[in-house]
Amino acid sequence: MAITSANQLELLQTAEAVAREKMIEPELVIEAMEDSLARAAKSRYGAEMDIRVKIDRKTGNATFTRIRTVVEDDAVENYQAQLTVDQARPYLDDPKVGDEIVDQVPPVELGRIAAQSAKQVILQRVREAERDRQYEEFKDRAGSIINGVVKREEYGNIIVDVGRGEAILRRNEKIGRESYRPNDRIRAYVKDVRRESRGPQIFLSRTDPQFMAELFKMEVPEIYDGIIEIKAVARDPGSRAKIAVISYDNSIDPVGACVGMRGSRVQAVVGELQGEKIDIIPWNEDQATFLVNALQPAEVSKVVFDEEANKIEVVVPDEQLSLAIGRRGQNVRLASQLTGMDIDILTEEEESKRRQAEFNARTALFMEALDLDEFFAQLLVAEGFTDLEEVAYVDLDELLSIEGVDEGTAAELQARARDVLEARTKAALENARALGAEDSLIEFEGLTPQMVEALAKDGVKTLEDFATCADWELAGGWTTVNGQRVKDEGLLEPFDVSLEEAQTMVMTARVQLGWVDPTELEADAEETETPDDEEAGA
Numbered sequence: 001m002a003i004t005s006a007n008q009l010e011l012l013q014t015a016e017a018v019a020r021e022k023m024i025e026p027e028l029v030i031e032a033m034e035d036s037l038a039r040a041a042k043s044r045y046g047a048e049m050d051i052r053v054k055i056d057r058k059t060g061n062a063t064f065t066r067i068r069t070v071v072e073d074d075a076v077e078n079y080q081a082q083l084t085v086d087q088a089r090p091y092l093d094d095p096k097v098g099d100e101i102v103d104q105v106p107p108v109e110l111g112r113i114a115a116q117s118a119k120q121v122i123l124q125r126v127r128e129a130e131r132d133r134q135y136e137e138f139k140d141r142a143g144s145i146i147n148g149v150v151k152r153e154e155y156g157n158i159i160v161d162v163g164r165g166e167a168i169l170r171r172n173e174k175i176g177r178e179s180y181r182p183n184d185r186i187r188a189y190v191k192d193v194r195r196e197s198r199g200p201q202i203f204l205s206r207t208d209p210q211f212m213a214e215l216f217k218m219e220v221p222e223i224y225d226g227i228i229e230i231k232a233v234a235r236d237p238g239s240r241a242k243i244a245v246i247s248y249d250n251s252i253d254p255v256g257a258c259v260g261m262r263g264s265r266v267q268a269v270v271g272e273l274q275g276e277k278i279d280i281i282p283w284n285e286d287q288a289t290f291l292v293n294a295l296q297p298a299e300v301s302k303v304v305f306d307e308e309a310n311k312i313e314v315v316v317p318d319e320q321l322s323l324a325i326g327r328r329g330q331n332v333r334l335a336s337q338l339t340g341m342d343i344d345i346l347t348e349e350e351e352s353k354r355r356q357a358e359f360n361a362r363t364a365l366f367m368e369a370l371d372l373d374e375f376f377a378q379l380l381v382a383e384g385f386t387d388l389e390e391v392a393y394v395d396l397d398e399l400l401s402i403e404g405v406d407e408g409t410a411a412e413l414q415a416r417a418r419d420v421l422e423a424r425t426k427a428a429l430e431n432a433r434a435l436g437a438e439d440s441l442i443e444f445e446g447l448t449p450q451m452v453e454a455l456a457k458d459g460v461k462t463l464e465d466f467a468t469c470a471d472w473e474l475a476g477g478w479t480t481v482n483g484q485r486v487k488d489e490g491l492l493e494p495f496d497v498s499l500e501e502a503q504t505m506v507m508t509a510r511v512q513l514g515w516v517d518p519t520e521l522e523a524d525a526e527e528t529e530t531p532d533d534e535e536a537g538a
Contacts, residue, residue, distance in 0.1 A: 003280045004393040025129070030055055032125030036060060045105065050081040068101040134165035135195055139200050140195045145214045146204070150184040160186055160204060168200035175206050175274045176238035187272065189214060206273075209233035212241055219265045220258055222247075228254045231283040234337035238274050240326075242294060243333045246283035257278045279334075285340065287312075294335040298324035301348055311342045317348045362386060366536055370416045379404075392417035428453040434462045443514075449493055458491050474502035 016026050035279035037053040041064055045051060051066040068081055070088045088095035131258045147454055148160035150169060156171035159182055169188055177467035180186060189211035197200060205211060222228040228247050235241040247254035258280045259266050266278055284290040288303040289314060302315040316324045324345050325332050346354070359381055369388055378474045384400055385391055388398030391399075392414055425439035429449040432442065435456035441462035442452050475497050492502065510516040 007319050016064040023130070024103075028129040029126060030057065034062075034130075035125065035206065036217055037064075039144070039207070041105070048078050048079055051105065053153040062107060064105045064107055066103045067103050068103075070095050070097055070101070071101040071183075072097055103118065131195075131201060135193065135201055137164060138162075138190070138193045142190050143210065143219065144190055145187060145211070146190050147185065147187050150180045150186055150202075152184055153181060161189070163204065165202060167204050169206065170202040173203075173207050175276070176273055178206075178238075207235065207237035209235045209241075212243065212273065212276075212278070215269045216243065216258060216265075219260070219268050222252060222254075222257045227252060228257055229283075232338045232340075234334040235276070236330055238276055240277045240334065241331055242279045242281055242338050243271075244281045244283040244290070244294070244338055255282055280337070287341075289344070291335065291339055291341075295324055295336045298331065300324075302351070311344065312339070313344045313346060315346050315348055315351045317350055321345065321347050369420045382412060386416045388421055392421055427450045430457045438462045441466055444505075444509065446501075446508070448495070451495055451497075454494070456522065460491070463509055463513060465516060467506060467513055469506055471503040471506060474506070475499045 010204055017301075020129075034053045034055055037055075038051050039050045041053065041325065045066070045130075046180055047217060050069075050427070052065050052067060054063045054065070055061070060464055068083050068088075070085060070092075071082045073084045073086075076082045078262070084370060085095050085097065088099065088101060090103045092099060104483060108265060113127060146162055146167070150160040151159045151161045151166065153159070158169040158171075158174070160169055162169045167188075169186070169498070173188075173191070178283075189208050190202060190207050191205040194202040194203075210233065210257055211235050216230060217223045218494060220228065223230060225494070227249050228245055230243060232244040233241070234243075243258070245254040245258055247257070253473075266280065270276060270278060279296060281290075281293045281296065287305065291314065292300045295314065295316075298320045300314055300316055304313040304315070305311075306430065314324070323331070326334075332343050359378075362381045362385075363377045365378050365387070366372055366385075367374060370377070370391070372380075380391065385394075394413070394414075394478060396407070396410055399405055399413060400407065405413075425448070429442070429452070432449060432453040435453070437452050437456040440446065441455065441461065442449070447455075455466065458467065472488060472490065474490050474492045476493040477488045477499065479486050479488055490497070490502070497505075497511055507516065511518050
């Protein structure tokens, strides 16, 4: 097939038809045609030649040209597409590096194979243009709900027609065992829109927590208007969900607004989510109050926070344990997702046993260390004393406030406690030296002999060893493994060394060793403080 006057206009007509069908610019189709014809010409005249094709946008006339570029004498790599200044003189009056020699070549005769290849090039370019158009159209719709029509199912994944493109609802993003047939209407959350070399670019979800939040925004005008805000969402798709809401208008009840008259609003969301039960919970800035609300319908007796571990202990009545945990741990799991903290649930009986065990352990400590009888040791524990340091260095008046304790008894208690602590310190120091701890570590400010002993037992025996430690190795921390938070025990964690204190000590050691320039630390500190200062000034 040759590009003759008989089919020149057909090129433009074909480009217009393809552009209308794919909803892309005709210019992109014509450029693809030019590229495909140029490739066909190269296969005819030689792959190393720089042959370009230009199609007239009005007449459809295709012009084939060969381009040769003038380069430096020692820069010629392709003799078919490049030539030196001297070689260009017969073609140009005053050739310079960078000039181009343009020669028109005869149109090519497209054989069957060449025509098929040209067709593939055009289709590929059209597909790329179509995908670019689809991405540009949908990239700003991520995070919103979209309606579509089911086209087909592929290996459990649903391909959805969303108007000017296709989207995919993966099988793990479907609710439970829901199934769809071709031409079914479907509503889903646009989870992500990204450029892909092949396949759908629009990824849908019906299990994402934000899908439920967006449904409530559609059903509850107060949320759409910003009067009520959804603060947190947790879902067990197809089974149960919890949503925390807050109202910025004291006259509007956030829970009642989301439920609607006779439950009309929440039932509309439940129907879309295949009967998923939804607990609507009032948000509260006080974490304890919010957690109590989140564990509904279970009743909570007491809440204990461990901020360092980002963990909460909840005490519930014995008969409320199964309700608080929920079927297969569902209630406590959703409450944990909603609050963003790990939750341990104890019954009142379990908590009582644990407190009794702690009471007995502290009583035994005071009995053994201070040579006290059981009654007096229990009296100290009941007054809130937990260790020997508190007894040894507390203000004398606090001991005198205990019934039956006079000045002589209080002074004797403190003297015994200090003697025990001094003996322990001396023993720890001797043991640390026996383990190989060097004076540079023993004399380092901030480390007690007991700390040095613990470090030496783990092989940290010099200041250099200490300076190579990470702050979490000393103070401990938490690591997420397979979705579960795992405790990392710190070498100095038994001594209540915080992460910040560990970091300060490690950096101080590095400065003393000359590993870090203290002026750099000061500069970093100033940079960190600058934003706060600017905000304060504003």
